[in-house]
Amino acid sequence: MSRVSPVIIIGAGGHAKVLAGLLNAVNAVVIGFTDADTARHGETILGHRVLGGDDVIGTYGPDKVELVLGIGSVRPGPVRHDVWQAYKRDGYRFQSCIHPHAWISPDTEIGAGAQIMAGAVIQPGCRISENSIINTRASVDHDCSIGAHVHIAPGAVLGGTVQVGDGAHVGTGATVIENIRIGDGAMVAAGACVTQDVAANTRVAGVPAKPIGSDKSS
Ligand code: JB3
Numbered sequence: 343m344s345r346v347s348p349v350i351i352i353g354a355g356g357h358a359k360v361l362a363g364l365l366n367a368v369n370a371v372v373i374g375f376t377d378a379d380t381a382r383h384g385e386t387i388l389g390h391r392v393l394g395g396d397d398v399i400g401t402y403g404p405d406k407v408e409l410v411l412g413i414g415s416v417r418p419g420p421v422r423h424d425v426w427q428a429y430k431r432d433g434y435r436f437q438s439c440i441h442p443h444a445w446i447s448p449d450t451e452i453g454a455g456a457q458i459m460a461g462a463v464i465q466p467g468c469r470i471s472e473n474s475i476i477n478t479r480a481s482v483d484h485d486c487s488i489g490a491h492v493h494i495a496p497g498a499v500l501g502g503t504v505q506v507g508d509g510a511h512v513g514t515g516a517t518v519i520e521n522i523r524i525g526d527g528a529m530v531a532a533g534a535c536v537t538q539d540v541a542a543n544t545r546v547a548g549v550p551a552k553p554i555g556s557d558k559s560s
Pocket residue numbers: 352353354355356357358376377378379382395396412413414415416425477495496
């Protein structure tokens with residue numbers, strides 16, 4: 343992870359706190375957090391202040407600061423994608439965050455702003471695309487392809503050669519067996535065991551996982 347530029351963490355909730363812990367562990371220079379909720383302004387989290395709203399970012403500018411997207415997600419949704427696109431359009435760069443206690447095969451392709459948390463394992467031949475989260479203790483086995491803006495939640499297990507489409511969510515503790523394709527925007531519920539491909543924008547749950555509807559309906 344590049345630690346040349348200081349960073350601002352966007353959001354000051356649970357996901358941002360985990361990222362602050364990671365950034366502290368790698369001695370990154372953290373300027374502080376921004377948050378949409380004015381009640382949070384002035385708080386200190388793991389040694390870093392909530393500086394104000396996102397207007398603070400503009401006072402630095404894209405040549406002075408890199409961003410870390412600290413807004414998480416528990417289902418597919420536009421927020422992470424939209425915030426990412428807005429700042430990218432304005433010329434900002436997102437710093438990728440890799441916890442020192444993740445194990446990542448050296449040949450892994452890691453996109454800009456990807457976040458790989460403590461205890462994650464990524465085996466050879468994988469690609470983790472931009473702005474995706476491989477959360478605490480998740481395991482991604484050989485030759486998996488993880489699209490952009492994906493969340494592989496804590497403790498999820500992907501077997502070999504799994505493909506996860508852009509914007510999909512694999513819930514906490516879910517298991518996906520080898521060679522499965524999970525479509526764009528799909529959601530795998532927590533604890534599910536996926537043994538068949540999942541179509542785009544579809545939600546599945548259970549063991550074995552079955553469709554429970556379209557994510558557009560939630
Ligand atoms: O499951 C795990 C391990 N983590 C979850 C994570 C992936 O997603 C976590 O438990 C949460 O369920 C969720 O974390 P997140 O996104 O940090 O949620 P929350 O704790 O609700 O905090 C979101 C924060 O983002 C709130 O303080 C919002 O006010 C703030 N926020 C929302 N939109 C924003 C914006 N902040 C800024 N700066 N800009 C925005 O556009």
